[in-house]
Amino acid sequence: MQTQTEENPVAEITQARIWNIPVRLFHWMLVSCFITAWLTRDDRYLDIHLFAGYLMAALILFRLLWGVIGGPYARFGDFAFGWREAWGYTKMALKGCPPRFIGHNPAGSWGIYLLLGLGSLIAITGLLALGGEEGHGPLAGLLNRPQGALAHDLHELLAWVMLGAVAVHLLGVLVESILHRENLIGSMITGYKSVPPGTVSATASRPVAAFMLVATIAAGFSWFYGYLVETPEQPYRPFIGQQLPDNALWREECGACHLAFHPSLLPARSWRVMMQQQASHFGEDLFLEQDAIDEITTFMADNAAEQELTEAAWKINQSIPETETPLRITETQYWIDKHSEISMQIWESPKVNGKVNCAACHLDADDGTFEDAAMRIPVEEDQSSTVLFNEMFQKAARYFSFNSAPPNRLDDKG
Amino acid sequence: MKRKLIVITALMFVMPMVVQADAISQLQADYQAKGAGPFSAAAGEALWNKPFKDAKSGKERRCTTCHTTDLTQAGKHLRTGKVIEPMAPSANPKRLTKIKKIKKWFVRNCKWTLGRECTAQEKGDLLAFLKSL
Numbered sequence: 047m048q049t050q051t052e053e054n055p056v057a058e059i060t061q062a063r064i065w066n067i068p069v070r071l072f073h074w075m076l077v078s079c080f081i082t083a084w085l086t087r088d089d090r091y092l093d094i095h096l097f098a099g100y101l102m103a104a105l106i107l108f109r110l111l112w113g114v115i116g117g118p119y120a121r122f123g124d125f126a127f128g129w130r131e132a133w134g135y136t137k138m139a140l141k142g143c144p145p146r147f148i149g150h151n152p153a154g155s156w157g158i159y160l161l162l163g164l165g166s167l168i169a170i171t172g173l174l175a176l177g178g179e180e181g182h183g184p185l186a187g188l189l190n191r192p193q194g195a196l197a198h199d200l201h202e203l204l205a206w207v208m209l210g211a212v213a214v215h216l217l218g219v220l221v222e223s224i225l226h227r228e229n230l231i232g233s234m235i236t237g238y239k240s241v242p243p244g245t246v247s248a249t250a251s252r253p254v255a256a257f258m259l260v261a262t263i264a265a266g267f268s269w270f271y272g273y274l275v276e277t278p279e280q281p282y283r284p285f286i287g288q289q290l291p292d293n294a295l296w297r298e299e300c301g302a303c304h305l306a307f308h309p310s311l312l313p314a315r316s317w318r319v320m321m322q323q324q325a326s327h328f329g330e331d332l333f334l335e336q337d338a339i340d341e342i343t344t345f346m347a348d349n350a351a352e353q354e355l356t357e358a359a360w361k362i363n364q365s366i367p368e369t370e371t372p373l374r375i376t377e378t379q380y381w382i383d384k385h386s387e388i389s390m391q392i393w394e395s396p397k398v399n400g401k402v403n404c405a406a407c408h409l410d411a412d413d414g415t416f417e418d419a420a421m422r423i424p425v426e427e428d429q430s431s432t433v434l435f436n437e438m439f440q441k442a443a444r445y446f447s448f449n450s451a452p453p454n455r456l457d458d459k460g
Numbered sequence: 461m462k463r464k465l466i467v468i469t470a471l472m473f474v475m476p477m478v479v480q481a482d483a484i485s486q487l488q489a490d491y492q493a494k495g496a497g498p499f500s501a502a503a504g505e506a507l508w509n510k511p512f513k514d515a516k517s518g519k520e521r522r523c524t525t526c527h528t529t530d531l532t533q534a535g536k537h538l539r540t541g542k543v544i545e546p547m548a549p550s551a552n553p554k555r556l557t558k559i560k561k562i563k564k565w566f567v568r569n570c571k572w573t574l575g576r577e578c579t580a581q582e583k584g585d586l587l588a589f590l591k592s593l
Contacts, residue, residue, distance in 0.1 A: 304540035328539075333567055399541025406541065 062247035064148055065237040067255035069120045072109050073234055075262070076102060076165070080212070084205075089384075092418035093284035096176070096183075097269050101262065103169035106162055108258070118246050119149040127152035139221060146226050148241055154222075157215045164208040171201035179357050180418065182285055191360050281422065287415030290355055293345040295338060303330070305405050308414025310359035311375045313366060314350035318343060320373055358416040376401045388423065397424040483559045484587050496580035504589025507582055512574050521573045531593050548593035556590060 065073075079102040086095040113122035127135075131152040138144040139153065150158060177185030178194015189197060223230045233239045237248070272282035290308060300306045309317060321343045324332040334342070349355060351363035358380075365380035372378050376385075385401070392398055398406045405411040409420045488499060509529070511520040526544055527535040532551040535544040546552045556562055566586075570578040578586070 303537055304542045331568065331571065333564060399536070400539075402539075403541035 058243050059240045060243050060245075061238045062241045062245050063237045063250065064119050064239045064241070064248060065234060066117060066120055066248040066251045067237065068108075068112055068116065068251050068258060070234055070237055071255055071258050072105055072112070075258075076105050079105065080208070084209075089418040090421055092180075093269075094419075096172075097266065099169055099172050101265070102165055104265075106165045106169070109162060112254075117251065118248050120248065125150040125152075125155035125158070127155050129156070132156045139218075139225070142225060144222065144225060148239060148245060151222065154215075154218060157211065157218060160211050161208065161215065164204055164211060168201060168204045168208060171197045171204060175201050180285070181288070181357070191354065191357070281409050283409050283417070284419045285417040287356060287410065287413065287417045290414045291345075291349045293342070296342045296345050299332070299334060299338060299342060304402055305411050307375060307404070309346035309349040310351055310353065310355045310414060311362060312350065312372065312378075313352055313363055314347040315371050316373055317346040317350060319371055321346070356415055392423055392425075395424070483557055483562060484591050487559060487562060488584050488587055491580035491584040494580045496584050499581075499584035499588040501585070501589040501592045504582075504585035504587070507586060508589060515575060523569065523573055525573070526569075531590070547590060549591065550593055556587070562587075 079098045082098040083095055083102070086092075086098065112120055115121075118124060132155070135144055135152040144151070173183055173185045174189055174197035175194050176183040177187060178189030178197055179191055180194075181187065219230050228240065237250075272284065276282035290310065296309075297306045320327070321334075321339050324334050324339060351359040351366075354360040354363070362375070362378050362380045365378055365383075366372060375381055393401060404416075407421045407423055408416055409422065410417055488497070491497065491499075508523045511522050513519075514521050524535075525538050527547050531548040532546050534546050536542070537544055545555075547555060549555045566578060566583055570576065570582075
């Protein structure tokens with residue numbers, strides 16, 4: 047393929063389609079996935095985050111295939127430059143006189159390979175983290191929790207690297223656009239570039255593009271279908287955790303005044319102390335008889351946080367120093383970190399009524415699983431807009447401070 | 461002999477059900493045996509709505525603090541925010557069916573609300589009131 051042309055202002059200029067529709071769709075859908083995944087990195091939106099991730103992985107797989115069968119300018123063969131060529135091109139660009147390529151230039155093509163590689167690694171580490179930490183996804187159970195947490199750290203590190211690569215990519219596009227006085231971003235939208243006559247143009251590939259769109263919409267519809275059919279009584283829960291051990295006496299005695307906090311939420315030593323002091327339980331007398339105390343204590347100690355029945359159990363236990371015996375879940379470091387963004391206004395709203403009312407936000411509080419994407423912060427109808435606005439504002443503020451602060455994974459470990 | 465056994469076994473199954481279904485009468489009979497009675501739903505209602513001042517916090521406490529005034533509606537625990545199912549047996553058939561449970565909550569809730577245990581008379585009145593809903 048003739049890609050390199052001499053600048054010749056006298057030559058006639060025509061328009062030709064360089065980027066076929068699948069290439070453009072791939073490009074902008076990848077951009078959307080990347081942005082969406084960034085904005086949904088909180089546990090709260092894990093289902094949306096996962097959708098963006100799976101879609102990104104599918105797009106990359108598609109691009110690999112399209113790199114073989116995708117026609118002129120899209121085929122890898124058309125931009126398979128060695129690193130010498132890429133470096134040579136970069137040096138020319140730094141001098142301000144890079145040669146013009148109709149398709150991808152040598153430096154740009156290395157950027158593309160880098161982004162495709164990073165995207166793949168991010169998808170793989172994401173799946174490993176999901177399987178190891180949460181026990182969900184196709185790789186569930188492959189890694190244990192500490193290994194899953196390591197994959198999670200790698201996943202975040204790679205995402206930052208990719209963000210950097212995107213920044214360099216944008217800079218390259220900008221520099222090349224200015225030096226060649228052409229709108230490269232526009233070309234990635236319309237597909238057309240100004241080219242010398244006789245330049246090969248790409249076919250539109252409409253059927254493939256249509257297939258991409260239909261497949262994405264169908265996938266999105268089936269992924270989020272639960273939200274369409276949920277009712278206020280039966281809110282949709284994207285993730286259902288494994289069923290945890292239960293005990294009828296415990297549920298009856300410990301679930302009357304508040305949620306029956308699952309034993310996995312505190313270590314055994316905490317439960318033992320709490321049961322010993324049952325006659326002065328946060329200012330209440332529980333009036334439990336000795337055999338009830340024994341049965342409940344045994345059940346709780348057998349399923350306490352040390353048993354790591356859930357991700358929350360593991361992380362809560364990790365966040366408690368060996369020397370401490372907290373009697374409140376809400377005073378463990380992990381809990382505090384996870385809820386630090388919730389405003390006083392929300393805690394005090396009548397529908398929440400304090401930190402202890404886990405079920406006001408966690409749809410699976412009763413099961414004790416505390417899965418991701420199973421929390422909904424209730425808002426009062428009349429003040430919903432202000433609360434939502436506040437939340438968005440805080441999010442934005444956090445986002446801008448985020449770049450200087452370490453990623454929140456570090457806090458997770460307490 | 462065999463027939464007697466059958467009758468006894470049958471009774472063993474039926475008896476607890478009868479007792480359970482009428483936990484309220486059973487409890488009221490116990491209170492009467494202690495010299496209380498007759499019981500009045502009106503007195504029970506008055507006590508249910510009566511404010512008591514908590515010695516420590518100085519705040520007013522009543523049964524309705526957690527159970528609300530409309531007993532066919534769900535209430536909410538003052539300290540924890542947990543939803544408490546409606547108290548009226550008409551709205552919640554499981555209510556007031558277990559003697560042990562009623563006794564336990566009378567102790568807890570009277571101490572919390574009144575600062576002392578309720579008398580047999582008061583408990584009988586409260587049950588007469590709650591039963592009538």
